[in-house]
Amino acid sequence: MVENVMPELGITELAELGGRAFTVLESDGTMSVRDPFPTGQPTVLSFVSYSCPYCRSGATLLDELQSIETGRRLVASVYTEEAHPGENIPQTHSSDARIANARRYKDDFAVKRPIIVDSVTQPSISRTFQAGPNSVMLFDGDGVIQFYSKWLTLDVVRMIEHLLQSSARTDRSAGGTPRSFEFAGILKSNYDAEWYLAELMKNGPSSVIDVLDLSSPRDSKGLIK
Template sequence: MMASYNYDEFSTSDYDFDRIDGVDLGGKAKDFTLETTDGEIRRLLDFSGEFLVLEMGSRTCPLFQSRRNIMQPLEREFSNLSFAVLYVREAHPGSNIPGHKSFEDKATCARQLKEADGETRTVFIDTFEGLAHQAYGSMPNAVFIINKNGCVVFRSDWNNPSSTRKALRELVEGRPITARSFFRPAVPTVAIRTMKNAGKGSAADFFKGLPFLVWTNVFKRNWRLLFKKPAQYSGETIC
């Protein structure tokens, strides 16, 4: 476990973009007992839908905030599936929304995601130490699709909602997944608003690391993915 999981200032050294640990594609998803923003204590994998679509996010993550207006309608489009957000550490903390110093800090931010930002999906609050987040690879806006056998049939280190939607469509139609999730930058207006809400320090840290992030994700990661054959797991996958 990282000693500095809840950082005060974003740095590219907080993440390993070349080697993403956590649950493997086709492997068994990790289960945790967590509190939701509604005050319920629930198992992460105790979902009623045919599949669980689990997205990592925080209020200060421009990518997550950029995806929400696409991901939330998917919950209505695929009404027989379960959708949830795992609230993790603040991606780009600032003076208004600083890094968490306690579980209550994290719970407060998670509730504000629902109340102030209007998130409609179930929001699970990770532990202060980020145990669930680290088990799922520690990336700020990863997404996982998990079947009823508890197997990860689709995962992307960075959520691309168009690819996630294609994967869901293939699953519900009984076909193996062929979707490849290329990295897509945050919507500029959403990114600016997100960092403004986070407060002083958020944007400065983000822009300092931007050249590295662009090279690592837009170019290097997408280039590798272009030549990588999809694993093609299905809803019937057993792990």
């Protein structure tokens, strides 16, 4: 299913983050504090939180991009505020709590790519780009957004793989022209309410209270608007 509404994105360039330092859980599991966005190479960013069922089920989808020969690029995830906090996975109101949840996510699902822990006190990456958990963006070598999807699915990973390969070919060619922005308006066609509620219950009972309020208007995901 394809959604016809183009999202209203926030800032569309990585440069707007101003070279800020963030806590990063590196690919090998070590932790560092640095500017995680190198210049001059494409960057793939997904946004994740442990309490998002789709972020759990698709935790390793982007990892395969690291083994595909598409030239130099960064593939990473931004760990942001909890999508559906509950008693077992509470909202993160401190940097230490968010780092702990990000570490738990990386370890429990054997995530190989770096995880950038989003800021709790300063303007966050997710709010800068108006990106929620399970969304994904591709930036070109100049740090300008080229692709955005609200959902990270296997089909979306294939789209990104194609764009990265195309970018590598363009970079090797003289006089290449920039690609235009692309939006994947893909909705979850395999939405399973029973599975989703069962996954939310793992977060704790309070995470499903609003979802079970069937009198409220729903969005395209079946969730309360």
